Amino acid sequence: MESLVILFLFAITLHNLEEALWLPAWSNYASKFHKPVGKGEFHFAVMFITSLAYLSTFFYLFFPNSIMAKYILIGFLGSMIINAIFPHLLATIILKRYSPGLLTGILLNIPINSLILYQFFQSNELTFRELFLSILIVGGVLLSLIPVLFKIGTSVTKQFY
Template sequence: MDYLVVFFCFAITLHNIEEAIWLSKWSQYSSKFQKPVTSSEFHIAIIVITILAHLSALSYLYIPESNITKWIFIGFLGSMIFNAIFPHLTATVLMKKYAPGLLTGLLLNIPINSLVIYQMFVENLILWKELLIATLVVGIILLALIPLLFKVGGKVYPFSYVD
């Protein structure tokens, strides 16, 4: 199971790198999916989210008996699966323009996170109810955190640039 948790860290990091490289430029196109964001705003947000994801995985690895570490970790797993579909796949289809993060979301996040979740079910470590509630709670927290992190990014790096 430990190696699967490491794969989660690998997948989310590559996904967030893909977004960090291309999302700020993509966000400049008129869209109901994303308000325009500068690179500096987005980079701060993506760094913090990546750190939180890694902390959730490491906490679960080192304290697997703790329900809170398990729930936060499975919440991240579920949220990143959901994130690959909404907004990445949905935005790509509706806008007819590639949404950064789609490729790594579909090829890494969905299969790896699904495998981790499957293995947790096989080992009787989680219940469906836990997965659904944790995904909902962590997803809502992440969605609420992102605009705040954009603001912090705009203040920490007041210069704005779009690559």
């Protein structure tokens, strides 16, 4: 399980790198759904979220018996699967323009995270109720953090961008 969990870090890092490189410019095309996001604010937010993924993974690896560590990791895994579909796949279909993050979301996040979740189910360490609640809570926290991180990122990075 440990090596699979490390693959999650590989997948989320590449996914967030793809977003960091191309999403700020792409967001100008998606302005009918949300306001465009600047490089500085987005880079700050994506680095923060990626750091949270690393922290949750290391917390799980160092404290494998911690129920909280397991549920946070599971919530992250599920949230990233959903993220590949909503908004990336949905935005690509609606806007008829590739949404940065779709490729890594579909080719990395969905299969790797699904495999890890499958292993949790196979070892009887996870129920669908626990999965649903973990995704709901972790996904909700991550979604609520994004506007706050954009705001902080705007002020923190204005001298660099």
